Amino acid sequence: MKEKLRKLLNVFSKLKFSKLKLTHKLGFLHKLKFIKRMDRYIIMKFIGTYFYSIALIISISIVFDINENLAKFTSYHAPLRAIVFDYYANFVPYFANLFSPLFVFIAVIFFTSKLAGNSEIIAMLASGMSFKRLLRPYMISAALISALNFYLGSYVIPKGTVVRHDFESLYKNNKKITSAQNVQLQVGKGVIAYISQYDDKTKTGYGFSLDKFEKKKLILHTTANVVKYDTISDSRYHWKMVNYKTRDLRGMREKITSGMEKDTVIMMEPMDLVFSKGQQETFTSPELLRYISKQQERGSSNVVQYEVEYHKRIASCFASFILTIIGVSLSSRKRKGGMGLYLGIGLALSFAYILLQTVCATFAINANTPPMLAAWIPNILYFGIAYLCYRKAPN
DSSP: OHHHHHHHHHHHHHHHHHHHHHHHHTGGGGGGGGOOHHHHHHHHHHHHHHHHHHHHHHHHHHHHHHHHHHHHHHHTTOOHHIIIIIIIHHHHHHHHHHTHHHHHHHHHHHHHHHHHHTTHHHHHHHTTOOHHHHHHHHHHHHHHHHHHHHHIIIIIHHHHHHHHHHHHHHHTOOOOOOEEEEEEEEEETTEEEEEEEEETTTTEEEEEEEEEEETTEEEEEEEEEEEEEOTTOSSSSEEEEEEEEEEEEETTEEEEEEEEEEEEEOSOOGGGTOOOTTGGGGSOHHHHHHHHHHHHHTTOSTTHHHHHHHHHHHHHHHHHHHHHHHHHHHHSSOOTTOSHHHHHHHHHHHHHHHHHHHHHHHHHHHSOOOHHHHHHHHHHHHHHHHHHHHHHSOO
């Protein structure tokens, strides 16, 4: 009997030790309980007001856009289905994501000033809650919005922008660039391609030549009357040369090969030959990285706007945190005169932030400013403003 009791106690002690060990390992899960009822209340207010402000302002923007472009849609005979699903279905997320920092600030100012007017924030602070603790649900909401904006801006919206640009080129401005002349680019180490005339509609180039250099000496020269991109191939970079001639130069010897057609692999694509305004907005973030890397290897200087776009997508996500801190700091105090003055200051700061983003991007493209620095300058400046507002906020 004693032996059975001893074994039972040993098993119980082992189970207790295992439970304590498991509890210690999973102790971080208890931190998930830091979202209290008050936090959920503020988060729901924040997110709800954010989407309400987006719906309100974008609806007004759509009305003005329809009024401005209705004549163009009519003159180009744009079908209603294309207007709704190709244009406005992609117009809304693009501009909502573009002005997301402004919507975040409007949402914070709107519902926080209402909480302050109802003395709810005074009650929170009077109960012993610090202003830092009050910011917790705001930061959680800003993190959720930033994650959503980054995903949409990096992976979803670029695909919709392609559809919207195609619609605009067909039914709005009819100015899509579909051809290029005298295109010369490096397609490999020591390999230079040249196309006299390129038509993007048929993916066909005329007057093609391909030169390969080794130690600054020409060792291979290929010409073709026509070169056409293989759009149905399973892999990339497949081209077909028509009426080609290849000269293989080895010292004093020369070998000439010619033929009517030849399938070959050339490290270039149609997107490398024709550039259009706003093309960087049609690439997802992974595609932007690949494109930038490929163009830098070729020694191309036409990558600054693509680098700015890539870094701006990351930097703009942090704007939600910065403008949230500024908005809470300005609107959390109850004032007799109302929030008119501080709302005006906040909106001016938000518009100035968006304007500063545009100015810095322009400087990066035209004044050789480092793209990463240009994308982060607005955040650096506004982080200082947010810190000053936070220091002057109620404690």
